[in-house]
Amino acid sequence: MAGSAAEPIGAIASAPGSAGRGVLRLSGAKAGSIGAQLLNWSPEIGRGTFEATLDGGDLNLPAWGLWMPGPRSFTREDVLELHLPGNRYLVSKAMALILRSGARLAEPGEFTRRAFLNGRLDLTRAEGILALVQAQSRSERRAATALLFGGLQERLGSLRTGVDSLRALCEASLDFDESDTGHVPVPDLLHRLHAIEEQLAEALSWEIRREGPRPEPLVVLAGAPNAGKSTLFNALTGSEFPALVENQAGSTRDTLHGAWQLSKVLVRLADTAGLESARGSELLEQVQTMAEAERERADCMLCVVNAADPVWPQPDPGQIRILVWSQVDRPGVETEPPVARRLEFSGGWVACSAVDRKGVSLLAGAVEDALEGQAWQGNAARGLAERHVQALRSAQESVSEVRTGFDLGAPLDLIAEDLRQATDALDGISGRTTAEDLLSRIFGQFCIGK
Ligand SMILES: Nc1nc2c(ncn2[C@@H]2O[C@H](COP(=O)(O)OP(=O)(O)O)[C@@H](O)[C@H]2O)c(=O)[nH]1
Ligand SMILES: [Mg+2]
Structure with a gap:
């Protein structure tokens, strides 16, 4: 990596594409003077946020700035952050202006590297x-x-x-x-x-x-009591020690694990107690805590919803979830989930029946797709x-x-x-x-x- 640590570096710090804001970051001894040159602003005003206009060439943009003179900044150098309207074209033009004013384009990780070199972070934190x-x-x-x-x-x-x-x-x-x-x-x-x-x-x-080595990806069955989780668990794993299946809430208490072979990968499938079923006793609280911990760990969730009696889980954007519209062999049920609900499941939906195995291979495909490119691979x-x-x-x-x-x-x-x-x-x-x-x-x- 070339250059001295104080040499001003700049980069676009927001992700590509359009967004609410585009963020540019500048670090180094001249960050303030470059900012003053381009913005209607002076670093003398002191640490903090400010509104300004980015003015240069054919560019005239409202900007919101964040001025953090060193050493009280991430890199311990003078840092200026500029927030612009999140349009990729405008942000690139503004970046070009900054580079023309004397900053060099930062290399990958260079801000963090400076934080490290200036004693702000040790390497394990970086x-x-x-x-x-x-x-x-x-x-x-x-x-x-x-x-x-x-x-x-x-x-x-x-x-x-x-x-x-x-x-x-x-x-x-x-x-x-x-x-x-x-x-x-x-x-x-x-x-x-x-x-x-x-x-x-x-x-x-x-x-x-x-x-x-991390164990196989964990796929967790979740849903209301009687959604059909345990029956599905048995159908998918062909387990030697099948889960108890009963038309009664609370039959599943301990979390059960079994191997489920998809076309390319083997995953660990977990059957958990029904969501929020029968709380009240200490034992049942424990059952729920265990099930929650398992859902936390999941690489992919199968949200089982009984087509004959749908109970919907809370949306959870933090996790990959597939909607399993279950028990579709039952007479008179809707064979597809309501359109309005489908979007709540980032991994899509599959209609299936554990009894006649309809949809089971589609479900395997959906899980494989959801896991592709996921963390467990690297x-x-x-x-x-x-x-x-x-x-x-x-x-x-x-x-x-x-x-x-x-x-x-x-x-x-x-x-x-x-x-x-x-x-x-x-x-x-x-x-x-x-x-x-x-x-x-x-x-x-x-x-x-x-
Ligand atoms: N017809 C039909 N019944 C099912 C299916 N899956 C589960 N069941 C029945 O639904 C009830 C609850 O199933 P279970 O797997 O214990 O649900 P869990 O509480 O979600 O584990 C049992 O009586 C099962 O026999 C299915 O695909 N088709
Ligand atoms: Mg069960």
Whole structure:
């Protein structure tokens, strides 16, 4: 990535296409003077929002600005954000004006990279932003948020302090008589080493869990009691241990899982208790909480609605949902769901019957379509965990050298050197000592304007 950090960079920060607003972002020492040149505005007014007119060439546009002089900004540099009418053509023209006024087009992730270089974020948090931008499901969003809010960094902080102080003790002891192991008793050093080993193992297992292969996509059956979820579950999974089916609310309590083979992928199908059925006792509350947790985790929801007695779920734009218009073999029922309801289901609708299996293969196709391109196929947060795992493993190797050193009575300066290597490995994760090419790879995955 070229250029000094203070060089002004600019980018369109809103998504392509027409929208309510188009956002341009500028960062760097000259952000204010470029803004003053193009807008009827002066940075002297101070931090905050302002209304102005963007004036240049044949462009004359009302604009709304947000002025955040450094260091109280995302990049810790002077940042000017311009909000314009969300028309792609106008926004591009305004961007061209900004570039002509002396800013350079930002590279992907360059704003976040500057935030990182200026100490605003450590690398794990920057990765959290990336993972969040790329997250496609609720579970990915949760993993990214954990990174963003410093889950790993918190752990690493105390681990690094432990390694550093052990090294300081080893180094301090060097100044004493050579025949002596030092003025700090070895058992104390070993006690500290043990604590480091434990924390390291814990951080590693946490990251390995994040990195590990995600199970098959989870498809969850949900709907009112008697919608036909359990019957459908049995029909789709051909389960050895079929779900209880009964014409009575509350027959399904525990969430059941089974494998459902679609034409290309295998998914995990879950049968849950009927939505909001029979609350009141502690057990039934628990049943509902479990079912809710399962729906939260779902990569795709099958909202089962009984054609003979339709009960409609609350709309939920945050999730991919397919409407399953069920039990259509029953005499006299509507064979298609009402048109007005269909739009509430982002994954479309399928009419089906678990009894004569009508619509079952259509349903499989709809699920496959809904899952295509979804997070489970490739996952940014997981790729990031891989880097952490490698670094933690290398820290662990150095720490086990330290252990061997103590066992063999090695000189303390050798032990201190191994501890220094462990610190370096940990610093690689937080970005204190991360190779330039690795930084470029990480930040290069961002979109321009981020
Ligand atoms: N005719 C017909 N009956 C069904 C169908 N699916 C479920 N049922 C019946 O509807 C009742 C409730 O089914 P169940 O699967 O337990 O519903 P759940 O509460 O949503 O799990 C049972 O009596 C089932 O036999 C179907 O596709 N066709
Ligand atoms: Mg059931």
